[in-house]
Amino acid sequence: MSHTPLVQLEAAAKAQLEQILAKGPLKPKDRTAIPQQEMPSQDALDRRGNMHQVALGYTPEQARVEAMRCLQCKNAPCIAGCPVNIDIPRFIARIAEGDYRGGIDVIKETSVLPAVCGRVCPQETQCQAVCTVGKVLKDVDLSVSIGRLERFVADWEREQGASELPEILASTGKKVAVIGSGPASITVAADVRRAGHEVTVFEAFHKPGGVLLYGIPEFRLPKQIVQQEIDTLRAMGVEIRTNFVVGRTRKIHDLMQKDGYDAVFIGTGAGLPRFMNMEGENLVGVFSANEYLTRSNLMRAYDLDRADTPIYSSRKVAVLGGGNVAMDAARTALRLGAEEVHLVYRRSRTEMPARVEEVQHAEEEGVMFHFLTNPVQILGDEDARVASMECLRYELGEPDASGRRRPIPIEGSNFKMDVDTVIVAIGNNSNPLIGQTTPGLELNKRGNIVVDESGKTSLEGVYAGGDIVLGAATVILAMGEGRKAAAAMNEYLSR
Numbered sequence: 001m002s003h004t005p006l007v008q009l010e011a012a013a014k015a016q017l018e019q020i021l022a023k024g025p026l027k028p029k030d031r032t033a034i035p036q037q038e039m040p041s042q043d044a045l046d047r048r049g050n051m052h053q054v055a056l057g058y059t060p061e062q063a064r065v066e067a068m069r070c071l072q073c074k075n076a077p078c079i080a081g082c083p084v085n086i087d088i089p090r091f092i093a094r095i096a097e098g099d100y101r102g103g104i105d106v107i108k109e110t111s112v113l114p115a116v117c118g119r120v121c122p123q124e125t126q127c128q129a130v131c132t133v134g135k136v137l138k139d140v141d142l143s144v145s146i147g148r149l150e151r152f153v154a155d156w157e158r159e160q161g162a163s164e165l166p167e168i169l170a171s172t173g174k175k176v177a178v179i180g181s182g183p184a185s186i187t188v189a190a191d192v193r194r195a196g197h198e199v200t201v202f203e204a205f206h207k208p209g210g211v212l213l214y215g216i217p218e219f220r221l222p223k224q225i226v227q228q229e230i231d232t233l234r235a236m237g238v239e240i241r242t243n244f245v246v247g248r249t250r251k252i253h254d255l256m257q258k259d260g261y262d263a264v265f266i267g268t269g270a271g272l273p274r275f276m277n278m279e280g281e282n283l284v285g286v287f288s289a290n291e292y293l294t295r296s297n298l299m300r301a302y303d304l305d306r307a308d309t310p311i312y313s314s315r316k317v318a319v320l321g322g323g324n325v326a327m328d329a330a331r332t333a334l335r336l337g338a339e340e341v342h343l344v345y346r347r348s349r350t351e352m353p354a355r356v357e358e359v360q361h362a363e364e365e366g367v368m369f370h371f372l373t374n375p376v377q378i379l380g381d382e383d384a385r386v387a388s389m390e391c392l393r394y395e396l397g398e399p400d401a402s403g404r405r406r407p408i409p410i411e412g413s414n415f416k417m418d419v420d421t422v423i424v425a426i427g428n429n430s431n432p433l434i435g436q437t438t439p440g441l442e443l444n445k446r447g448n449i450v451v452d453e454s455g456k457t458s459l460e461g462v463y464a465g466g467d468i469v470l471g472a473a474t475v476i477l478a479m480g481e482g483r484k485a486a487a488a489m490n491e492y493l494s495r
Contacts, residue, residue, distance in 0.1 A: 009037075039056070052219060107150060265486075266464040268430075285420055288424050318421070346374035378390075386422055430468050454485065466482060
């Protein structure tokens, strides 16, 4: 996939904008005739050697031209496709007019993390999947670029220094504890604080931000953006306590019965890595994607001049999995100096759950994909270090419970792959600590917290949301769960 230089994209967008404005009022067919705006990005060969953002964001002219592609549908299917129900046509209309302040204000009516969601949310399977423009053009890839427009106005606000704190109602005297500081928890903390309640966020790590900080690499989500969201919470009066492990430092019942919290939200995510239970997973050089990415992202192992975080020196890396975490691990390994990175996935490209854009970026950067392939065992040398990996080839059968075609092993197709590092990225389970230390808290068989439609758990005054309820999901789905729980908590505290 080739990328047009920024200067050419900017010049083309300026010319397009002048032509569109000269036409006067646009008819629907005029709007669908406007070409989709290409996102400027770093050159693939350059970016695989640095941690800077890959996607550079729209220019103002590009944003306005892209916004003018929106048909402003009366039924607005895109709103229903958004887990937090952003009024998408209204914010896009503001951008088309050049009213960027108005655009970000519309988004902030329902979303507290637009700069994050504009970068990492899978819009192509949510709001953009149902966009009327994509349907008219018979290609969902040609839908209005809603996520890129969201990112544009969020970045505009930050770069202008024009961020505005939300209105906070008079103090109610009620106290709320929020456990974890990922996207669900940030959403709850903001919404509950807006209602006038005192809010304390308890974070187990030494820095707040949850998966936004430790899970998503700098080249996809700059940590400065996450820090600004945390700073906004603090400016709203939210207290954030780090190095505080609820279930160890303090139990949930203690927070309520001894410390006087009137309600609790559990947003501890799904951070317990899964492995494949195959021979050789205990060799030196085998990592969960969680550990690998946490060392690089949270502990900045890539920053050799300013961090002493140890990270394994690899020459040939195999990443197991096909989701966004697998893409993040593979692309991080390249940036940490690996000569070769192989991504091994047991289904075909069509079944990969990773975002199409992330897969394209990984390919451009040199990640080698091995579809319909799965490891059988990891082989070590005399020092118990990874030396190679035995794999088996697969073919696709009938769909399984997930709706994807089931991979079936091909007998006798075994082969060896020469690697010295294996990163397992096949998903995560919920950390069991909260469940083990909270009597009466109902869990399902997977260890996720059971909640009703409002996010209420089996315990009075205790709510939960995000990956601890859904299993490993997306940032925007976690935010949607947090928004529902916050509304229920505010109603509960008003009784």
